[in-house]
Amino acid sequence: MIHSQFEKLADLLINHSCTLEKGEKVLIEAFDIPQEMVIATIRAARKVGGVPFVTWKNNLILKELIANTSNEHMGLMGDVEKFRMKEMDAYIGLRGSLNISEMSDIESDKMAIYQSELLQKVHFKERVANTKWVVLRWPTPSMAQQANMSTEAFEKFYFDVCCLDYKKMDEAMKPLEKLMNETDKVHIKGPGTDLRFSIKNIPAIRCAGERNIPDGECFTAPVKDSVEGHIQFNAETLYHGTVFNDIRLEFEKGKVVKATGSDEEKLNSILDTDEGGRFIGEFAIAFNPYITEPMRDILFDEKIAGSFHFTPGNAYDIADNGNRSDIHWDMVLIQRPDYGGGEIWFDDVLIRKDGEFIIPELKGLNQENLV
Secondary structure, eight states: OOOOHHHHHHHHHIIIIIIIOTEEEEEEEEEEEOOOHHHHHHHHHTTTTEHHHHHEEEEEHHHHHHHHHHHHHHHHHHHHHHHHHTTTSEEEEEOOOOOOOTTTTTHHHHHHHIIIIIIIIIIIIIIIHSSSSEEEEEHHHHHHHHOOOOOOHHHHHHHHHHTTTTHHHEEEEEEEEHHHHOOOEEEETTTEEEEEEETTTOEEEEEEESESSSSOEHHHHHTTTTTTTEEEEOEEETTEEEEEOOOOOETTTEEEEEESSSSSSHHHHHHTTTGGGGGGEEEEOBBBBBBBSSSSSSHHHBTTTTTOOOOOEEOGGGGSSSSOOBBBBBBBEESSSSTTTOOOEEEEEEEETEEOOOOOOGGSSHHHHHH
């Protein structure tokens, strides 16, 4: 018997996130999640006349493949997966993790091969660009521990967060999307942060459950060489199994010229993956009302109410500033008073202070108006 929450979530993924239509092919890629959720998603796809395909993956096996890979080996894996992805109209990534640090001891050169030959080739260049896609994490005891919650309490939180009223959020987001599309200069202030850049003529994209679950952000990208100043992030960030704290980036003409924080050697090694790793590919303002604290899972942390994220690495084609990289590393700064506060200014007008939107047309995105 399939749990009703699984059916509700599967229905959201198929009908809202992917808007799957009769005859369209959808790839369901599952990592370490209950088979009942995969079955629920297959049934939801078939209910609308879709054609489901499934890939069942395991993180321990994937780690073993990456650990001793080569360009030829991972290149062929990437070619096979890209061939299949090109045949798909939609993609649903159901990603569980029993240990968030599972990949932390893989050699950096092997991880770089995986990024370039599989992630970049299959996902950034094909899946993101040419399919209707959505990605979500699956609630596990490991995630509950990250959130400092019991497993039962976290599962309730998870389904509340993931199944909120995204249509209401989408309507409330339209004025922000419009304002971002009309904005040139952005100025962000806060403890340890004084950052200026332009978003002129870069499209703003509202996200209300179409690409990520959970969701709640509006993103664009800075003009590539426009970023100046410095930023002090205050949320832990996990990248390929390693946790980083207190990251501070300094910019000149769009480029990260100095990066400090915990494990500075590894931090700078990641940013030096390629030329685009030290330029920014995304700027996003977040407002999911149920997500208030970081839990070292970026699909949740990047949606924290009262936060924004600033992303070294690859830009999305739909909000493109021309930056290309094998990395895409969302780093989060929370601006609510309990995290030190902060301000976001658009063209010399204060639009958000201490995590709260203050101009009338954007107040619908404040926490009390979205729950």
